[in-house]
Amino acid sequence: MQTNTLIKNHYNQNELKSVKPTQPLFLIGGLLFVVVAFCIPFLLPGGRLGNYYMTEVLRTTVYCFATLGLTVGMGYAGQISLAQAAFFGLGAYSLASSTVLFGLPYGIGVILALLIPIVTGLFLGAISLRLVTHYLALVTIGFQIIIQLVLHNSKSITGGADGLSKIPRPFGIENATYFYWFCLVLLFLCILFVYRLRKSRLGRALLALREDELAASAAGIDLFKTKMLAFSVCSTLGGIGGFLYASSTGYISPDVFSFDQSVSFFAMLITGGSDSIIGTLVGTVVLTWLPEWLRSFKEYYLAIYGGLIIVFLIFVPNGIWGIVSDLYHLAFKKKINNQEKLAAIKFVEGKKLAYLEREDALAKIKEDKVIFEVKGLKKHFGGVKAVDGVDFNVKKGDIHVLIGPNGSGKTTVINVLSGIYTATDGHIKYRDQEITNLKPHLIVKMGAARTFQNIRLFPELSVIDNVMIGQHTRTKANLLNIIFNFKMRDEERKIRARAEEALAFVGFENYFEKVKNLSYGQQRMVEIARALATEPELLFLDEPAAGMNPEETQELVKLLKRMNELGITILLIEHDMHLVTQVADYVTVLDFGKKISEGSVGQVLSDPEVIKAYLGEEFVRAEA
Numbered sequence: 306m307q308t309n310t311l312i313k314n315h316y317n318q319n320e321l322k323s324v325k326p327t328q329p330l331f332l333i334g335g336l337l338f339v340v341v342a343f344c345i346p347f348l349l350p351g352g353r354l355g356n357y358y359m360t361e362v363l364r365t366t367v368y369c370f371a372t373l374g375l376t377v378g379m380g381y382a383g384q385i386s387l388a389q390a391a392f393f394g395l396g397a398y399s400l401a402s403s404t405v406l407f408g409l410p411y412g413i414g415v416i417l418a419l420l421i422p423i424v425t426g427l428f429l430g431a432i433s434l435r436l437v438t439h440y441l442a443l444v445t446i447g448f449q450i451i452i453q454l455v456l457h458n459s460k461s462i463t464g465g466a467d468g469l470s471k472i473p474r475p476f477g478i479e480n481a482t483y484f485y486w487f488c489l490v491l492l493f494l495c496i497l498f499v500y501r502l503r504k505s506r507l508g509r510a511l512l513a514l515r516e517d518e519l520a521a522s523a524a525g526i527d528l529f530k531t532k533m534l535a536f537s538v539c540s541t542l543g544g545i546g547g548f549l550y551a552s553s554t555g556y557i558s559p560d561v562f563s564f565d566q567s568v569s570f571f572a573m574l575i576t577g578g579s580d581s582i583i584g585t586l587v588g589t590v591v592l593t594w595l596p597e598w599l600r601s602f603k604e605y606y607l608a609i610y611g612g613l614i615i616v617f618l619i620f621v622p623n624g625i626w627g628i629v630s631d632l633y634h635l636a637f638k639k640k641i642n643n644q645e646k647l648a649a650i651k652f653v654e655g656k657k658l659a660y661l662e663r664e665d666a667l668a669k670i671k672e673d674k675v676i677f678e679v680k681g682l683k684k685h686f687g688g689v690k691a692v693d694g695v696d697f698n699v700k701k702g703d704i705h706v707l708i709g710p711n712g713s714g715k716t717t718v719i720n721v722l723s724g725i726y727t728a729t730d731g732h733i734k735y736r737d738q739e740i741t742n743l744k745p746h747l748i749v750k751m752g753a754a755r756t757f758q759n760i761r762l763f764p765e766l767s768v769i770d771n772v773m774i775g776q777h778t779r780t781k782a783n784l785l786n787i788i789f790n791f792k793m794r795d796e797e798r799k800i801r802a803r804a805e806e807a808l809a810f811v812g813f814e815n816y817f818e819k820v821k822n823l824s825y826g827q828q829r830m831v832e833i834a835r836a837l838a839t840e841p842e843l844l845f846l847d848e849p850a851a852g853m854n855p856e857e858t859q860e861l862v863k864l865l866k867r868m869n870e871l872g873i874t875i876l877l878i879e880h881d882m883h884l885v886t887q888v889a890d891y892v893t894v895l896d897f898g899k900k901i902s903e904g905s906v907g908q909v910l911s912d913p914e915v916i917k918a919y920l921g922e923e924f925v926r927a928e929a
């Protein structure tokens with residue numbers, strides 16, 4: 306049975322829940338939003354009431370910038386922030402102080418309103434680099450409070466508690482409707498940027514960061530740069546909203562940019578649907594206007610407002626847009642399921658991986674050349690000497706297998722070699738270059754990819770997105786390419802084609818299913834496909850046969866050989882000795898963190914020390 310048949314059977318056994326492309330929904334929602342947004346000034350009542358509503362519409366619009374920033378920082382990248390009002394305030398004060406207090410031109414104020422939030426955002430990102438979840442939230446709360454204190458107390462540059470008034474508008478636009486349209490155009494540009502970002506390699510890197518940092522770095526993503534990207538985009542959009550807010554009201558004071566406001570932005574994001582642009586905008590509109598709609602409840606309106614948000618967060622965790630999108634999928638489910646089956650499970654036989662086929666493929670590479678050298682490698686965890694002075698060489702084109710009893714240090718060796726752990730001592734050379742303690746993404750970039758013993762994928766993302774992330778190190782599109790849509794399409798096409806090729810190689814084609822809905826065997830294949838998409842020369846595979854039945858293991862043997870035939874050198878950890886005997890060119894045996902034997906399969910299997918420590922007499926008798 307081919308790997309593909311195996312995958313097909315998995316599919317039949319598990320009725321998979323399809324994930325459908327949401328493009329049409331986005332387009333319809335987007336178009337509706339554009340039309341309604343531009344027409345709003347014509348729909349409002351006239352006179353004083355009209356002015357009041359226009360002020361509220363403007364406030365809603367500028368809030369959208371801040372929450373859009375949160376979509377990127379929190380929704381996409383998973384970096385919890387309760388400091389968005391601080392960036393909003395920094396943007397507002399950069400413009401207001403420079404124009405009102407220092408008499409600088411409006412343009413300079415705008416530049417400062419972009420630069421100051423970016424710099425402080427990067428600073429916040431850098432100091433909270435290693436923090437996640439509530440620890441990160443706490444740091445951002447601290448940052449929010451500090452900024453608010455600074456705004457209050459630095460009277461000479463902020464005007465202190467009295468605030469600043471007579472803040473100008475750009476190009477002298479005094480008319481509220483014209484200024485609103487100006488803000489709206491800027492908002493559309495920002496939405497377009499965030500949309501393009503989401504569809505780019507950088508957007509996928511942000512999502513990978515949110516899903517699993519370790520897996521992201523093992524797929525070639527630079528965690529530092531990606532976190533900095535998340536913080537800088539989040540703070541910049543906050544800053545843009547801030548300066549527009551200052552211009553729209555003409556007066557600001559520190560109280561507007563309080564912790565409460567940060568919580569409101571947070572609630573708007575969650576209420577709308579945190580990783581959806583439209584959801585964010587809907588959440589912002591609803592929560593900005595809700596107090597207005599509840600005003601008839603007089604003194605109870607704040608309590609009702611708070612209660613509604615709590616109920617909403619508990620019962621609708623995916624936000625308003627989550628409900629809309631679920632209903633949409635429900636309505637079109639049957640159709641989509643059929644499409645999915647056709648598109649996803651197309652039987653593929655003998656697929657090649659053209660972009661990995663090298664001139665020095667297997668026939669030419671069994672040439673005794675060491676590409677990976679491990680010398681005196683140690684990794685201690687306190688008193689536990691998990692790896693204690695291990696030496697071995699991996700030859701180009703070999704399938705080199707690490708075996709040994711449970712707890713002998715095999716996974717720790719791979720974790721150190723792939724940069725996940727730093728070595729306590731020793732040296733690792735790859736293609737004659739010292740790579741000891743290099744960051745995981747740099748090792749991937751050099752050509753060594755890995756899979757994990759406990760599969761590490763990005764569960765909320767589709768199969769194709771998971772594998773496309775593997776192409777991160779092989780592609781270049783940066784923020785400028787995204788902003789100006791320059792050379793993006795060709796690169797995205799290439800990424801997509803290579804990911805599909807890698808998927809076809811392991812048995813998938815055009816697969817849009819969310820990874821969390823796949824079977825264990827399928828997930829293993831997707832993880833291998835993601836590693837192949839990094840275009841590796843060397844693959845570390847940690848117990849790929851774990852949890853597989855004998856039939857599946859035989860399929861894996863074929864896959865290992867096919868990958869090896871492409872010219873990929875493989876360092877494999879495996880307990881299944883039948884698999885080992887079928888694929889291994891060379892075997893290294895560990896016990897208690899030390900190498901106890903090495904050589905060909907025959908040599909190792911007959912080594913008395915290996916029999917005593919690992920194989921046991923029974924295995925030897927059975928083999929005989």
Ligand SMILES: Nc1ncnc2c1ncn2[C@@H]1O[C@H](COP(=O)(O)OP(=O)(O)OP(=O)(O)O)[C@@H](O)[C@H]1O
Nearest residue numbers: 686689690691709710711712713714715716717718
């Ligand atoms: N992060 C860690 N902190 C503390 N101890 C660790 C850590 N990782 C591994 N160890 C310890 O190091 C030793 C080697 O573990 P390791 O997982 O490398 O063994 P292994 O040979 O891969 O085992 P298995 O075959 O069961 O996967 C074990 O005693 C383990 O408890």
